[in-house]
Amino acid sequence: MTYDEFNQFCGAFPATSYVMQWGNSHVWKVAGKVFAIGGWSKAQQPAYTFKTSELNYEFLCQKDGYIPAPYFANRGMKWIQQTDTAGPLDEELRYYLSESYQLVVAGLSKSKQKEIGSQ
Numbered sequence: 001m002t003y004d005e006f007n008q009f010c011g012a013f014p015a016t017s018y019v020m021q022w023g024n025s026h027v028w029k030v031a032g033k034v035f036a037i038g039g040w041s042k043a044q045q046p047a048y049t050f051k052t053s054e055l056n057y058e059f060l061c062q063k064d065g066y067i068p069a070p071y072f073a074n075r076g077m078k079w080i081q082q083t084d085t086a087g088p089l090d091e092e093l094r095y096y097l098s099e100s101y102q103l104v105v106a107g108l109s110k111s112k113q114k115e116i117g118s119q
Contacts, residue, residue, distance in 0.1 A: 001046065001048070001085055001087075001089075001090045001093055002046065003026055003038050003039075003046060005090075006026060006036075006038045006046075006048060006093075006097075007026055007028075007038070009094060009097060010028040010035075010036050010097060010101075011028070013028075013030065013035075013098075013101050014030075014116065014117060014118065015030055015031060015116035015117065015118070016028055016029065016030050016035075016101075017029050017030075017032075022037070022039070023039065024039060025037050025038060025039030026038035026039055030101060030104050030105055030108075030116065031104075031105075031108050031112050031115075031116055033104045033107070033108065034104070035050065035051060035097075035100045035101045035103075035104040036048065036049070036050050036097050036100055036101070037049040037050075045083075045085065046085045047081050047082065047083050047085065048081065048082045048085065048093055048097070049069045049072065049079055049080070049081045049082075050069075050079065050080060050082075050096050050097055050099075050100035051077070051078060051079050051099075051100040051103050051104060052078050052079065052080050052096060052099065052100065052103075053078070053099065053103065054078055056080075056096070056099065057078040057079075057080060060080045060096075061080070064084065065082060065083060065084030065086075065089055066080050066081065066082055066083065066084075067080070067081050067083055068080065068081070069081040080096070082096070105118050
């Protein structure tokens with residue numbers, strides 16, 4: 001997945017905002033809370049970071065092409081970075097980005113969820 005494809009996919013979720021920050025990373029937020037980041041690869045290749053459920057975090061930590069997300073996982077947060085961004089993993093990435101969006105929305109207050117139209 002390219003950064004353009006990543007940005008197009010994340011921008012399709014309701015009530016999202018985009019900002020470029022943290023060393024020119026593509027950062028996607030819902031109600032001001034980060035749910036996806038494109039960037040931060042040490043090898044100058046695309047890398048995508050997202051929040052996961054606890055179960056998916058444990059699974060992905062053991063799977064090739066994924067690592068615990070730098071700066072997030074070492075703080076106890078369940079964030080993963082997809083480092084292998086080859087085409088065959090695009091569908092998986094779409095799934096995990098969708099899950100990340102839903103997890104972040106679920107963590108918002110009920111009033112904020114209602115405000116963004118997710119209830």
